[in-house]
Amino acid sequence: MEERISRQFEKGKMTGVIWQCDGIRIGHSISTFTELTSFASKSASSDVVRMHFGVKGDYMFSYKQLNTTFDLVGGHHNIMYSKEFDMVVYNKTLELETFGVQFPKDIFIQFTQNASEGLKRFSDQIIAGKSAILSNNWGAIDSNIQQVLNQIIHCKYSDQLKKLFLLSKSIELLVLCADGCGYSENKTELFIKSKADKEKIIAVRDLINERVHCPPNLSEISRYVGLNEYKLKKGFKETFNNTVFGYLTDQRLTLARQYLLDSQQTAAEIALQLGYATPQHFNNAFKKKFGITPYSVRNNP
Known part of the structure; x- marks a missing residue:
């Protein structure tokens, strides 16, 4: 219902x-x-x-x-x-x-x-x-x-x-x-202890989610949220048990899988849209995360 x-x-x-x-x-x-x-x-x-x-x-x-x-x-x-x-x-x-x-x-x-x-x-x-x-x-x-x-x-x-x-x-x-x-x-909170810093780390996550197609680099994220790169990287890992790049990769590949299921775009088109250098790079990353190729998702959802 x-x-x-x-x-x-x-x-x-x-x-x-x-x-x-x-x-x-x-x-x-x-x-x-x-x-x-x-x-x-x-x-x-x-x-x-x-x-x-x-x-x-x-x-x-x-x-x-x-x-x-x-x-x-x-x-x-x-x-x-x-x-x-x-x-x-x-x-x-x-x-x-x-x-x-x-x-x-x-x-x-x-x-x-x-x-x-x-x-x-x-x-x-x-x-x-x-x-x-x-x-x-x-x-x-x-x-x-x-x-x-x-x-x-x-x-x-x-x-x-x-x-x-x-x-x-x-x-x-x-x-x-x-x-x-x-x-x-x-977990032991070594880097993100104040509520203000927690809000900044959440803002990092939200920024990545909003810009999966054209992800910002660490310098840009650092300026945007007002944290130095060292504290940003350590604080993100402490909060989400994942690196900034690892989180971005997970979000891109999850979105790619959704595109494969919901659209008629080819794997190569999706790879380009999500910023992968080559279709092969995308194929390898996708298989590493999901254990199957992009082609297999579309034919065996």
């Missing part, structure tokens, strides 16, 4: 889409505001586990059941549970993009009770009926998570095939989210 949704705020509006499959609810929304403001969000008697992804935009929200306020920059994720929730959201940018997956409690426990130690502890708290969050340190949306989010948002399947696809992708996101939160929990 797919449903388009919209909501008016006093100083803005939200539009989005919700997909439902086997009790799992998946949602993507974009909210735009005329000025910085706040709005309430609440739900009663919705005994679900919420996987939340802040894709773009900065905001703060107070979560009554967790007795906590989170101050977040774009590109974060975590998993939370409470029998109901009362939140007040304070937007700090004029556009917010979010993505969420809600698992019925029994389904989530079935998936996670014998998984990683972190998920098992979280699952035990849910079984005990306690409000809980998977990690106090929010994970970063890396290229793998971004790829799955894009696959769901731009899914071309329909009917039962789409249902299977969304179910598989919701479980994939659960695995990636748990892994990312585990990495965030255990």
